Amino acid sequence: MRVDMLAIGTELLLGQIVDSNTAWLGEQLAAVGIDTFRSVRVGDNHDRMVAELASMSEQADAVICCGGLGPTQDDCTRSAIADALGVGLIRDGELVAHIESLFAARGRTMPESNLRQADVPEGATVIPNPLGTAPGIRAVLHPRGGGECIVYALPGVPYEMHEMFTLSVLPDLLEQQGERRVIVSRTLKTWGKSESGLAESISDIVDAQTNPTIAFLARGIEGIQVRLTASAQDEQSAERLIGPVERELDARLGPLVYAKDEDTMESVVLALLAERGWKVAVAESLTGGLVCSRLVSVPGASHSFVGGMVTYATEIKRGALGVTAVDVISDECVQQMAEGVRSGMGVEVGIAVSGVAGPDGQDGHTAGEVHFGVVTPDGPVAFGRFLPGDRERVRSFSAITLLDTLRRTLLGLSFGSG
Amino acid sequence: MRVDMLAIGTELLLGQIVDSNTAWLGEQLAAVGIDTFRSVRVGDNHDRMVAELASMSEQADAVICCGGLGPTQDDCTRSAIADALGVGLIRDGELVAHIESLFAARGRTMPESNLRQADVPEGATVIPNPLGTAPGIRAVLHPRGGGECIVYALPGVPYEMHEMFTLSVLPDLLEQQGERRVIVSRTLKTWGKSESGLAESISDIVDAQTNPTIAFLARGIEGIQVRLTASAQDEQSAERLIGPVERELDARLGPLVYAKDEDTMESVVLALLAERGWKVAVAESLTGGLVCSRLVSVPGASHSFVGGMVTYATEIKRGALGVTAVDVISDECVQQMAEGVRSGMGVEVGIAVSGVAGPDGQDGHTAGEVHFGVVTPDGPVAFGRFLPGDRERVRSFSAITLLDTLRRTLLGLSFGSG
Numbered sequence: 001m002r003v004d005m006l007a008i009g010t011e012l013l014l015g016q017i018v019d020s021n022t023a024w025l026g027e028q029l030a031a032v033g034i035d036t037f038r039s040v041r042v043g044d045n046h047d048r049m050v051a052e053l054a055s056m057s058e059q060a061d062a063v064i065c066c067g068g069l070g071p072t073q074d075d076c077t078r079s080a081i082a083d084a085l086g087v088g089l090i091r092d093g094e095l096v097a098h099i100e101s102l103f104a105a106r107g108r109t110m111p112e113s114n115l116r117q118a119d120v121p122e123g124a125t126v127i128p129n130p131l132g133t134a135p136g137i138r139a140v141l142h143p144r145g146g147g148e149c150i151v152y153a154l155p156g157v158p159y160e161m162h163e164m165f166t167l168s169v170l171p172d173l174l175e176q177q178g179e180r181r182v183i184v185s186r187t188l189k190t191w192g193k194s195e196s197g198l199a200e201s202i203s204d205i206v207d208a209q210t211n212p213t214i215a216f217l218a219r220g221i222e223g224i225q226v227r228l229t230a231s232a233q234d235e236q237s238a239e240r241l242i243g244p245v246e247r248e249l250d251a252r253l254g255p256l257v258y259a260k261d262e263d264t265m266e267s268v269v270l271a272l273l274a275e276r277g278w279k280v281a282v283a284e285s286l287t288g289g290l291v292c293s294r295l296v297s298v299p300g301a302s303h304s305f306v307g308g309m310v311t312y313a314t315e316i317k318r319g320a321l322g323v324t325a326v327d328v329i330s331d332e333c334v335q336q337m338a339e340g341v342r343s344g345m346g347v348e349v350g351i352a353v354s355g356v357a358g359p360d361g362q363d364g365h366t367a368g369e370v371h372f373g374v375v376t377p378d379g380p381v382a383f384g385r386f387l388p389g390d391r392e393r394v395r396s397f398s399a400i401t402l403l404d405t406l407r408r409t410l411l412g413l414s415f416g417s418g
Numbered sequence: 419m420r421v422d423m424l425a426i427g428t429e430l431l432l433g434q435i436v437d438s439n440t441a442w443l444g445e446q447l448a449a450v451g452i453d454t455f456r457s458v459r460v461g462d463n464h465d466r467m468v469a470e471l472a473s474m475s476e477q478a479d480a481v482i483c484c485g486g487l488g489p490t491q492d493d494c495t496r497s498a499i500a501d502a503l504g505v506g507l508i509r510d511g512e513l514v515a516h517i518e519s520l521f522a523a524r525g526r527t528m529p530e531s532n533l534r535q536a537d538v539p540e541g542a543t544v545i546p547n548p549l550g551t552a553p554g555i556r557a558v559l560h561p562r563g564g565g566e567c568i569v570y571a572l573p574g575v576p577y578e579m580h581e582m583f584t585l586s587v588l589p590d591l592l593e594q595q596g597e598r599r600v601i602v603s604r605t606l607k608t609w610g611k612s613e614s615g616l617a618e619s620i621s622d623i624v625d626a627q628t629n630p631t632i633a634f635l636a637r638g639i640e641g642i643q644v645r646l647t648a649s650a651q652d653e654q655s656a657e658r659l660i661g662p663v664e665r666e667l668d669a670r671l672g673p674l675v676y677a678k679d680e681d682t683m684e685s686v687v688l689a690l691l692a693e694r695g696w697k698v699a700v701a702e703s704l705t706g707g708l709v710c711s712r713l714v715s716v717p718g719a720s721h722s723f724v725g726g727m728v729t730y731a732t733e734i735k736r737g738a739l740g741v742t743a744v745d746v747i748s749d750e751c752v753q754q755m756a757e758g759v760r761s762g763m764g765v766e767v768g769i770a771v772s773g774v775a776g777p778d779g780q781d782g783h784t785a786g787e788v789h790f791g792v793v794t795p796d797g798p799v800a801f802g803r804f805l806p807g808d809r810e811r812v813r814s815f816s817a818i819t820l821l822d823t824l825r826r827t828l829l830g831l832s833f834g835s836g
Contacts, residue, residue, distance in 0.1 A: 012441070012444070012457075013444050013454045013455070013456075013457060014444050014445065014448045014454075015440075015441040015442055015443070015444035015445030015446075015448065016441075016445070016633075016635065017441070018436060018437075018438050018441040019436075019437065019440075019441065020436050022433075022437075022459070023430070023433040023434075023435070023436040023437065024433055025433070026430070026431050026432050026433035027432060027433030027434070028433075030431075030432045030433065036431045036432075037431070037460065037461060037463070037466060038431075038458065038459070038460055038466070038470075039430075039431060039458070039459045040456065040457070040458050040459075041440070041456070041457045041458075042455065042456055043455060045455070048455060048456070052456075194526070194529070195488065195489070195490065196488075196489040196490065196529040196531050196532050197526075197529050199489075199490050199529075199531070200529050200530075200531065215428070215429070216490065217429055217434055217435070218488075218575070220575070227434070282728070284707070284710075286714070287711070287714075288707070288710045288711045288713065288714025288715070288719075289702070289706070289707020289708060289709070289710035289711035289714070289726065289728065290707060290711045291707070292702075292706045292707035292728040292730075293705070293706045293707040293708045293711060293813075295706065296704070296705075296706025296707070296728075296730060296775075296813070297706070297809070297810065297813070299776075299777055299778075299809060301706075301730070302730060302731060305730055305731075306730060306731040306733070306734050307727065307728045307729045307730045307731055307734040307738070308707065308727075308728040309725065309726075309727055309728070310700070310707065310710040310714075310725045310726040310727070310728070311725045312710075312714060312719070312720060312723055312724060312725045312726075313720060313723075313724040313725055315724070316724050316725040316763055319763075319764075320725070320762070320763070344738070345734055345737075345738070346737075357714075358717075359717055360717075386524065386525065388524055389549070390549075390577075391715070391717060392715065393577075395711075395714070395715070
């Protein structure tokens, strides 16, 4: 079954609002095995919307429209669907009563214009909106090429739309679809290898797979994700399809996979620390608090994270952390920083990062040169690396690289060259 | 001139990524008076992309494509444009050398597949990508209905796309547009008042304006922006239109406006500190480094920022900052934190924040209760506030509120109730 999407609203085209509705719908549809091949955004323009509905209904089994159901003159979804059907609008008495009661309950006078929301194209049915005044519409178009296309019109307000999709549209679609299939996916999050390098290293596995499928998702500073998606009659069967492929990928990718599904680099690191009963303190220079902030973003972080020092100025590195290294962009410096924050905060593990974020170089070092240090009860580790990108990216890459270094240290893994 | 948009990527349809690129492009185009009537998303599917290009080129003067320029087999933008033109792909020697040099500079071996990024449709030109390996493409389609449609293909990675649009695509579009009108805009960035409250307070000015126009842009944790956009024959005339309206808004909004245009809360705060010759140190609890990180994000931050302490655990607040307050979520505590980091790092100004990020309450305080402290040579300031939202939003709101508190302190302003 193919369901395409049409988002309506001039503010979407002007970039005043980012259209997150169709992404949300896409995810819901994919989860039940319904395909989306195309999604379109148009402004609040009656004629363009009618034309779009006509052409989309030629290709898809159903079209979900979001937006354009408000009470103002520029909300044209109701009349566009009526025109696409070749019928008129009828004011629905029950809807009038419902909308009036909503205003009364809130103690507000209803502007006359709100009654436009009670207009329904002849022959269409109403999709109830439990959370707002704009009811949805369900209509069946008969495209020129033959067949049928169901049009669902939902409001653009995300929480109203989510509720109406879940309560009314999805059950209706599943009924249309007949045979019910369940989709299960697993995400392997990797750090330290480029997308093309990763793709090459597992291309034979990817090529051999049809169910589960394997896709690559570039997640910027969070690395590359490998997503397995299996479709089966029930969840257990889907898991049985994913299992062997996941194990094969795990074996091939090894330590490149730092987390799965909802886990993050910081949640994994905190869990590894908790396993050992160790606490960590952080000393940061160019990252300026990004590493601490990532750790604090995990609820319950206080179990394994006590705090950190942002030693941006050289004199603070020396005064607060006891750094004696002449060159503060060096392995020696980050090791001293890690040792300094570790003993200063009285914990088992100290980690540290220092480098040149740019745009300019510093003390004979070029922008992008960054050093990482980790000190645990098992001893110190320190190394340097060149990171690409502008100031913001160098800082973000540095933060995740330091966390990954701690992860690898805790797991007893080597430091690959990426 | 009409420029429509085509975003490419199965991950967009599956909802794995929210398409923010076309919103960004829509905003840039609207700012120079170029219309967008339609934006379409398709998956990584060669044939559908060719069909889409053919139909879009019938309607628009230009189409901007984002995505599908990566090195893997499923990246099909290059070949789809070639097919839409009815030509083949030619491997560009200069691009091969450029891509090889990028890998060499990072000390990585180039996977053979990356050379696909050097393929260019015959007759098309290359749009340089200063920030990545994927070059862009500019091609001229001749739709069946006659006329011409320029296709610009850019990568889906936002920061690469932004740079290439600004450097290459926008100047080209303005040249195509012929009659050159200059658009000048001024952005007033506000913090501390809701969009509806802000709109009400300046509604008479907004209603009276046509050139410049006045628009509100909600920027989440960065507050609400008021954007003035004037169009005129040259920059000077546009500036003359903006000037009086800007002064009227400045007078009305007063200290709510924390920055203009490219300035940010942190750049403004650093500039105010530099004016006085003061340096600042930061003590953070729930924000966990976010405040320091915002300050460090400004190039040259070291002029006025020396460093900070992330004192997440209570014992670190006491040990490292000398906090004696029994209740660590209190005005007394943040004032002691600010004094502690100020004297510990030997600077004129100390700022501090402590509170409950949630999701759970802590020590009898509910999630969202946050306290802010600032100590300067003129004395201490401390106050508490309830901030809305989940853990992430409470932390982000706390960080900007602390910076805004320092700004208001340095300017001798009062602390509004927002």
